[in-house]
Amino acid sequence: MVLEKGDILIEDIVFGPEGGVKGHCLVLDQKSLKQYLLKRDERLLTAEISLARPGESVRIICVKDVVEPWCKVSGDKTGEGRHHILKNIAVVTCGKIVGFQEGIIDMSGSGALYSPFSKTLNVVIDITVGADIPPHEHEEAAREAGLAAAQFIGETCRDATPDTITRFPPVEPETISADLPKIVYVYMLLSQGLLHDTIVFGQDAKQGLPCIMKPQVLMDGGIVSANCVSACDKNTTYHHQNNPVIHELNTRHGKDLNFIGVVLTNELVRLAGKEASAAKSIELVKELNPDGVLLSKEGFGNPDADQMMIIRGLEKAGIKTVAITDEYAGADGCSQSLADVTPEADAMISVGNANERIVLPPMDRILGPVEDLSSLAGAYPQSLRDDGSLEIELQGIIGSTNELGFQRLRCREV
Numbered sequence: 001m002v003l004e005k006g007d008i009l010i011e012d013i014v015f016g017p018e019g020g021v022k023g024h025c026l027v028l029d030q031k032s033l034k035q036y037l038l039k040r041d042e043r044l045l046t047a048e049i050s051l052a053r054p055g056e057s058v059r060i061i062c063v064k065d066v067v068e069p070w071c072k073v074s075g076d077k078t079g080e081g082r083h084h085i086l087k088n089i090a091v092v093t094c095g096k097i098v099g100f101q102e103g104i105i106d107m108s109g110s111g112a113l114y115s116p117f118s119k120t121l122n123v124v125i126d127i128t129v130g131a132d133i134p135p136h137e138h139e140e141a142a143r144e145a146g147l148a149a150a151q152f153i154g155e156t157c158r159d160a161t162p163d164t165i166t167r168f169p170p171v172e173p174e175t176i177s178a179d180l181p182k183i184v185y186v187y188m189l190l191s192q193g194l195l196h197d198t199i200v201f202g203q204d205a206k207q208g209l210p211c212i213m214k215p216q217v218l219m220d221g222g223i224v225s226a227n228c229v230s231a232c233d234k235n236t237t238y239h240h241q242n243n244p245v246i247h248e249l250n251t252r253h254g255k256d257l258n259f260i261g262v263v264l265t266n267e268l269v270r271l272a273g274k275e276a277s278a279a280k281s282i283e284l285v286k287e288l289n290p291d292g293v294l295l296s297k298e299g300f301g302n303p304d305a306d307q308m309m310i311i312r313g314l315e316k317a318g319i320k321t322v323a324i325t326d327e328y329a330g331a332d333g334c335s336q337s338l339a340d341v342t343p344e345a346d347a348m349i350s351v352g353n354a355n356e357r358i359v360l361p362p363m364d365r366i367l368g369p370v371e372d373l374s375s376l377a378g379a380y381p382q383s384l385r386d387d388g389s390l391e392i393e394l395q396g397i398i399g400s401t402n403e404l405g406f407q408r409l410r411c412r413e414v
Contacts, residue, residue: 002169003216004082006073010089013051013121019153021160025155026089028123032069033152033367037125040148043141045128050367052092052122058107059360059390060334061368062376063094063137063398065225066117069154072221078201079170082251084157090120090238091153093146094368095127098135098195101377103231103398104360104390111360114400114408117238123369125149136282139195142262143226147237168216168250175254181291182258185245186310187218188283188297190227190235191266196299197226198235200264210265210281212288215246218262227298230377232354232394234400235298239399244406245296245324262289267303274302278309285314295323295402300354304340315344322347326401329353330410331393352401352409354378354394362388383405 012025019029026245030049031301037047052058069089092105105117112118127145129138176182189198191205198205201222223240246262253259265281268274285293293314297307307323314321325348327337374381378396385391394400399407 001077001216002167003080004038004165004167005218006082006084006165007087008084008157008160009087013053013089013123015051018196020156026086026156027120028153033149036152037148039147041141043129043133043137044145045130047145048126049243050124050126050153052107052124052367054107054119054121056107057364059363059366060092060094060105060107061123061235061366061370062094062102062372063105063143063231063368064095064102064259065152066238066398067091067146068148068152069157069160070221070241071154073158078220078222079214082398083152083221083374084160084162086154089153090117090122091146091150092117092122092124093127093142094124095129095142096189096369097372098228098373101228101230103234103396104170104392105398106363110358110359111397114358114394114397116152116399116406116408123153124147126368127206128136137194137225139228143181147224148159163397168219169254170214170216171259175278176258176260177254178319180254180256180258181331182260182282182289183249183262184285184288184290185249185262186285186293186295187243187245187262187264188295188303188306189223189264189266190229190298190303192269195228199224199226205266206268208262208286212284213262213264214258215250216263218243218264219246229299230354230395232396233299233403234377234398235402235404236398239402239404239406242406243404245294245404260290267297267306274306274309278306281310282313282317286317290319293319293321295321296401297323297325300326300328300341304338308340308342308345312342312344320347322349324349324351324403324405326351326403327353330355331357351403351405351407352394354401356394357391358394360390360392
């Protein structure tokens with residue numbers, strides 16, 4: 001079982017009647033894509049398609065999801081075969097806020113420094129759904145449209161020749177070195193319902209987890225975001241497609257560590273569910289008998305409790321655990337930054353303070369429902385100033401404090 005990813009490097013994107021990859025330029029048939037999206041789902045009233053390039057004076061607001069266009073060109077089983085991937089391209093869906101926790105992407109200015117998607121060539125799809133559609137169906141329609149658009153665009157590279165091909169062979173017993181530490185990754189997925197969902201191979205993550213997964217299976221694109229959580233630490237589908245923790249551990253396997261598996265787990269709502277899921281996660285980690293664990297979570301507030309339960313149980317079992325989290329420490333950084341803590345959590349990696357405030361400059365072009373701008377998490381009624389500038393917390397910027405480490409903040413010792 002070998003997974004291959006063939007990257008087709010794209011340097012520009014334009015609209016044109018005949019879609020396809022022309023050298024390092026992606027030509028997108030805008031009319032055909034729009035017709036395809038509206039025909040496949042009658043819940044969509046409109047699907048306006050625009051382009052947003054790095055450096056342009058563009059603000060994308062009320063972002064639902066971000067998806068990288070892939071096309072599986074060989075292999076029938078999950079975790080094997082080859083994908084062709086349009087690198088530097090992202091499908092960004094946006095639309096009316098159903099809850100209140102969506103975010104923005106600025107393609108230039110100070111806000112662009114905080115989101116990785118300011119550096120991608122973005123196909124932005126502004127979606128309007130019928131007024132009588134219930135909230136969950138509204139979100140389902142918007143997110144399925146993004147996935148369908150990414151698949152439509154990905155098909156344009158089926159016959160292209162990749163610039164690079166990376167192979168991800170499975171971890172076999174003979175590749176495990178007795179001289180290197182054995183590491184397990186605990187991959188936590190938000191799965192609380194109420195528009196806080198993640199889909200794993202077509203099934204809601206509330207069901208069937210925790211479980212042990214092979215890294216190559218998870219790198220095959222089977223995890224899809226369905227979350228209306230705060231933008232800063234939302235794992236979009238793009239994040240799941242390119243999980244940097246899995247990629248880094250896989251790259252280092254056999255060099256300075258043994259990457260022996262992933263425990264995929266969920267973050268539930270009720271305390272009893274959290275306790276049961278944490279206990280099962282700990283049990284599965286013990287089965288793999290690692291020397292250490294790396295743990296990531298998604299979201300903040302009550303997911304902090306899930307993370308701390310797992311850390312406490314692993315550390316008490318003698319398994320050293322390092323966890324990634326962001327913080328909500330107030331605008332001045334002086335408030336308690338996590339909703340729950342435990343003395344055993346003595347190796348935490350912070351990816352930033354989501355309450356930090358920033359003023360974003362006005363933009364020439366706004367994509368998305370501007371009337372919902374002040375309803376974003378991290379914004380407030382007076383956020384939008386008369387000159388078009390916007391005061392907002394990092395909480396409102398897509399990917400600014402992503403808890404997979406897929407973000408642009410850095411720290412330095414002073």
